Amino acid sequence: MKKSIALFLLLGTAAQAQQVAPLTVEKIMRDQKWLGVAPSNFRWAADSKTVFFDWNPENKEKNEGYQVNVSSGKIEKASEKLKESSIGMSYMYADNGSRGIAEKEGDIYLYNLKTKKEQRLTRTMERESNAGFLKNGNVVFQRGENLFLLDLNSSEIRQVTNFVKGKPGAAADKKKLLVQGNWLKEDQTNLFDIIKKKNKENNPAKGIFDKVNDSPKEKPLRALYLGEKFLTGLVISPDARYVSYKLITPPSGGTNTIVPNYVTSSGYTEDIAGRTKVGEPIPTYESFIYDQQRDTVYSVHTEQIPGIKDLPDYVKDYPKQLEERKKKNEDRQVNLSGPFWNESGSAAILVADALDNKDLWILKLDAATGNLSIIDRQRDEAWIGGPGIGPRNIGWVDQNRFYFQSEASGYSHVYLANITTGEKKQLTSGKWEVQKLQLSKDKKTFYISGNKTHPGITHFYKLDVNGGNLIQLTSLKGGNEVTLSPDEKWLAINYSYMNKPWELYLQANKPGAKAVQVTNSSSKEFNSYQWREPDLVSFKNRYGADVYARVYPTSKPHPNRPAVVFVHGAGYLQNVHYWWSQYSREYMFNNLLADNGYTVIDIDYTASSGYGRDHRTGIYRHMGGKDLTDQVDGVKMLIEKYNVDPKHVGLYGGSYGGFITLMALFNEPEVFASGGALRSVTDWAHYNHGYTSNILNEPYNDELAYKRSSPIYFANGLKGDLLMCHGMVDVNVHFQDIVRLSQRLIELGKNNWELAVYPVEDHGFVEPSSWTDEYKRIFKLFETTLKK
Structure with a gap:
């Protein structure tokens, strides 16, 4: 298996043998294909013999479909037929897993695990969805807004529901018009012989089937x-x-x-x-x-x-x-x-x-x-x-x-x-947290993804449905995202480490079994640099809670011994862990900062995911409270343990990280000399309902929560240097947010800030030129404010 994979994977290192060091913003922020494209979208064939996935080892414009055979280890481009059969197929099983039902491209398919045969049950222009099995083994599915039953023995389809738009009165009015029209038509026929004659000529067969049509009809479905x-x-x-x-x-x-x-x-x-x-x-x-x-x-x-x-x-x-x-x-x-x-x-x-x-x-x-x-x-x-x-x-x-x-x-x-x-x-x-849960087909075993061994390590476990010992199935330290095969004999593992991007591994579903690497996606250029494995540390915050952080020590500190805090976005998100960060650009930028004499810290502040209920809800009714003081306490730890100068500390972050950056510069000016706030929320009363109402309730019901959580009310506290960057077509955190704060800073007479706007960017930047411009500004900000 290893040999056949190795031969094929020469493609994965076909990029030019460039050297990425020394790191520059321009090198980091270009089209991210330069790192190599990791595999994604894993799905098993129904017979559990093949794993399909999307990949781009040849660095083409778009990802392509690939497949790997479990027994032989042979990896190749997926044939169109096989690729098509794997797309969107997620079977719902019955009869102890012997039969499966699924939707593909709007039609319903039945799969027999014993015969390994797939049967197409519908072929219509309308979309069928939500297919499942009834107790008697027949199939139910939704077409449009109604449910239908399919008898697998007779192939008869019966409509179950009759949902009707509008109100009953509207149908009654229509019926009245129909009754009136029919009365007039019948009256005309009775009055005039010529109309009787024309009706007979136009419909000579009328009356032949009258007796048949008089036979009892099925009761119409209730509207x-x-x-x-x-x-x-x-x-x-x-x-x-x-x-x-x-x-x-x-x-x-x-x-x-x-x-x-x-x-x-x-x-x-x-x-x-x-x-x-x-x-x-x-x-x-x-x-x-x-x-x-x-x-x-x-x-x-x-x-x-x-x-x-x-x-x-x-x-x-x-x-x-x-x-x-x-x-x-x-x-x-x-x-x-x-x-x-x-x-x-x-x-x-x-x-x-x-x-x-x-x-x-x-x-x-x-x-x-x-x-x-x-x-x-x-x-x-x-x-x-x-x-x-x-x-x-x-x-x-x-x-x-x-x-x-x-x-x-x-x-x-x-x-x-x-x-x-x-x-x-x-x-x-x-x-620790159970992060994903799956019940086996025989309903005797739970499969669990969780961070039992460490908040920053995920493993895959199995557990008897009645409880007992949790049995660990994966062994690689880092992130293990598992897709279980339909027969539950194999694990397709999407694995990464903190300085190694995601790759596909295969492993037998047994404790202690070895996970075998299938893909090798990182480019030679990416591998030419010795990417840091950050120190994963914890410290006690001022409230006595454990807070985890990644620290990027510098081997050649600048004489000012400066430090930079990176603040992750989303609020409820984990970034301090042993797997490859979803903030890959920021991870590389933190390496660049460390190369240039900065000590960098990345903190899973209060409200980050992975640490339980109290950590999750610690910002209730006060965003910019404990989540901000955790940044301050993290800086204190850097001063004590990493010899950082407290006069030369900056921070940066996007979205929620941009919000924290604003709150830090406005409320903790003695701690933070400068900051880069990217796509920042400046006033929570202007954000969306689903996210904000959870944490702050509604503005008209809980004004206190909004007033103490929104940076715009604290702008007068700005003393350090502030860079703000925002996309003008941001449909998540609107450009209006940063415009309103800018006007507030103008009215307050503040002159130590600047705003960089990106006319074509939404919340998540896309264009490499925008990423490059943004991070060149951030780097310049720190170079000019923290190394003075």
Whole structure:
């Protein structure tokens, strides 16, 4: 296997044997293909003999499809036929994994694992989706907005639902017009012989089939009217009796933002329709059940959810609001996911998310009545979150027990709940997170991705569904992203280390088995430089919590002993780990800074992912609080352990990192001499609802949170040198954000700042010229302010 791979992989090092050292911004920021293109989009053939993936070892304009045979190790370009069969195929299995159903390009396919044969079940212009098996082995799928049943023995397709746009009254009005028209037509025929004659000539066969047409007809399907609402969440019970669905009422009265685009082919400024801002009206949800047997429709009774009227703690800071909301005594709005039926169809559960983000309930559904009873409630006065929390990781292990994840212990772990006894059992525990969860086809084993050995290392494990010892399957230190083969005998591992980009490995699904490298993607030029393996350290912040960081020590410090802090974006994201960073340009730029005499630190500050509930929610109602003081405490650690001069410290970051950079320069001017703030949020009241309302609630309900979290209110504190960079067509953090802050700085009389604008860039820059210009400015900022 190794020999055949090695011969082929000569292609992966076919780039010119250039030397990348010394590093320059221009070399780092050019088209990133110069590093080599890592493999991606891994998917297994249904027979588990082949792994398909996208790759570009020859550095072409676009990635191409490749395949590797598991037994021979032969790697080659995927044939068009095989490549086509692998795209978008994700089978849902039944009968203990012997049969699978999947959608491909809008049609439904059936796969028999025993015969290794695939059968196409539909071939239509319309798209079929959401295919699955019923209890009797037949297939259900969605076409348009309706459900259909396919009998695999007779090939008969039967429509199950009849969703109709509009209201019942509109159909009745149309029927009235039809009745009136028919009456006039019949009256004309009875009055005039000439019309009778023409009708007979035009339809000589009329009357021949009258008796046949008088035979009993099937009862028409009940019309389920949608009104002006949108249909989603169609689910049918395993016995096909109950159809549940959800109607979404779009918000009214909200205002969408507009992003002007200045560099256009027309020569005119063109507007890009944008999102709404936090606090604008949001959609509301209603859930219903259609009982085919009784031909009746009824609501799911969300008013029965325990704690549905509970108010969040933060309203205590607003006595008038608290009193008003107590008087109203309204049910909170929820969004239901599911139902999730057990295999026999004897029980179903629903997941309810409170739209105020404070509660998540797992509920038992009585489908015959729409009644609900509580199984588990997760309440968080900050916001519900964490890996695997909610409907994403819920499923049945048998007829009475289902699994779910919860942060009840402070970390996201796996639990079993018994709907008959009400018993709940925690299967995993400890100060680590279950980040991904998968149940085996025979429902006897959980496969788990988690950071049990270290917050910055992910491994793949297996665990008996009843609990017990967690068995580690992967062994390579770093990041292990595993795609399990359909027969569950092989692991396709996307692996990387902190100074080595992602590569594909194959391994037998056994503890202690060796992972064999399949691809070798890094270019000779990339490999010509000795990329640093940063020190992965931890320190105690001022609140006594452990904070992890990467430190890039310099071997030749500048006489000023300067330091730079890199602040990762997204807020809830992990960048201090042993695998290849998604901030690859910044990783290389940090190497460049270290080459030029700077000590660099990259901190997983409070709210970063991977460290449990308390770390995740530590910025609730105060962004720029603990996440900012962690940067300050990290600098203190550099001063004490890396001999950094406290007078020569700068920082930079993009998006959330840009926000922290602004807050640092405005609120900690004695710590940070300069900073580069890229695509920064300057006022959280102008960001989107989904992200911001979790952390700060809504501006009109929690003004205090927004006022203490938004840089624009602290701009008067600027003392050091500030560089701001922003794309003008940023549809995420709008260019308006940085324009408003610029006006504020002008009005405050500040003159130690500059703004670089990028006319064609969205939030994530694309053009190498933009990346290069931006980072040349950042480098110049540090060279001129920290080495004075």
